[in-house]
Amino acid sequence: MKKLVAFFATAMLLATPLLVSNTTHAQQLLDRVVVVVDDGVVLQSQIDQLVQQVKAGNNFNSANAPSDEVLETQAIERLILQEIQLQMADRMGIEVNDSQLEQAINGIAQEQNLSIDELRQKMADNGISWASYRENVRNEITIQQVQRAAVQQRVSITPQEINNLVKLIDSNQSTQTEYRLGQILIAADSNSSQSELEKAKDRADTVLRLLDEGSDFSDLAIRSSSGSAALDGGDMGWMTINSMPTLFAEAVDGKPAGEVVGPIRSGVGFHILKVQDKRGEQTVEVEEVKARHILIQPSVILSDNKAKEMLNTFREQIAAGEKTFDELAKEHSSDPGSASRGGDLGWARPDKYAPEFKEKVETIAANTISEPFKTQFGWHIVEVTDRRTTDTTDESKQERAYQMLFSRKFREELDNWQQEMRDQAYIRRVAE
Structure with a gap:
């Protein structure tokens, strides 16, 4: 009832075209109201300007473009949503000051590799006044702030969702990450006696202790390793998780460069591995x-x-x-x-x-x-x-996963929220 009262109170003003007098006092059509949206309106000039902006955009293909009627329908729908959200901004007390506006416009110009004067000229070439362009940018910023305030609280992300996505990202990345491994093998085959196994294990523990004390891995490999790459300092070259022995893959997957792991028991003895280097993985x-x-x-x-x-x-x-x-x-x-x-x-x-x-x-x-x-x-x-x-790589992965989840859920909730706001609004098309 409140919206109907507000509508009929302004109907006499809104239902007729807006007029302006020229020097000869002849009346000329200047603008007209097309849609009433709650306490606001959508004007024909706004629709025309938005259609003009779309046609002037880089993504507009005139050879395969929809009809002007379709473009106008889409423009009206966007302006209705814009008006609903701008009215909400007023109720929430959200304002974009001139300093924020100038900062945003400077950012837009930089993204397009233009100066402010060049951006202004570009708008003029497209038939858009600088004042209108500034107001459009101000409205966009305002609407973004309204959307964040209204929709963000509707987005819920659990730690389990983040961890699951991190694991998925890691599993996809691990197939691309390459490890340069060094190996020191202390031989002890499956036929070795218990005493021989214990002695081999002691030797492996000694090598680990020497590494912890700062001994050079390559030097120890040459002196102590029974592996085929011993004379190369134990260097096994570059391998992905999928191309190295499964036993090694399980031990070094996700380990940072410089990490030493082992001793790892296999059928041929005790292995001590060092991740000499990694590539294909971003560290932060x-x-x-x-x-x-x-x-x-x-x-x-x-x-x-x-x-x-x-x-x-x-x-x-x-x-x-x-x-x-x-x-x-x-x-x-x-x-x-x-x-x-x-x-x-x-x-x-x-x-x-x-x-x-x-x-x-x-x-x-x-x-x-x-x-x-x-x-x-x-x-x-x-x-x-x-x-x-x-090293904040793990923290960065968590943040990246959160942002990916938030972006997806925000978009979903934004669509739902906008539809709800539209359904609740009073919207009336004004007959021509």
């Missing part, structure tokens, strides 16, 4: 930092300048040996999570932190206390106590 490494900080938060009784002065005093006290970083953090830091640990933040990737903090921990020399700097949380001094490179 990230830089992590171990840092500690002291945070001072300004307040009504503590100004920005005073907070900064306090931190400068702390730096001087630490440099003079009057106080330690640990003591000052415990006494003064406003970060409850790290203060009790002397400001220690543990190991973390720099991108975990606020932009200003990230820039500091990435650039400051180790074991140097930074000058005071400000983030959204307050004023800080920070010290990086260590750095390391961490």
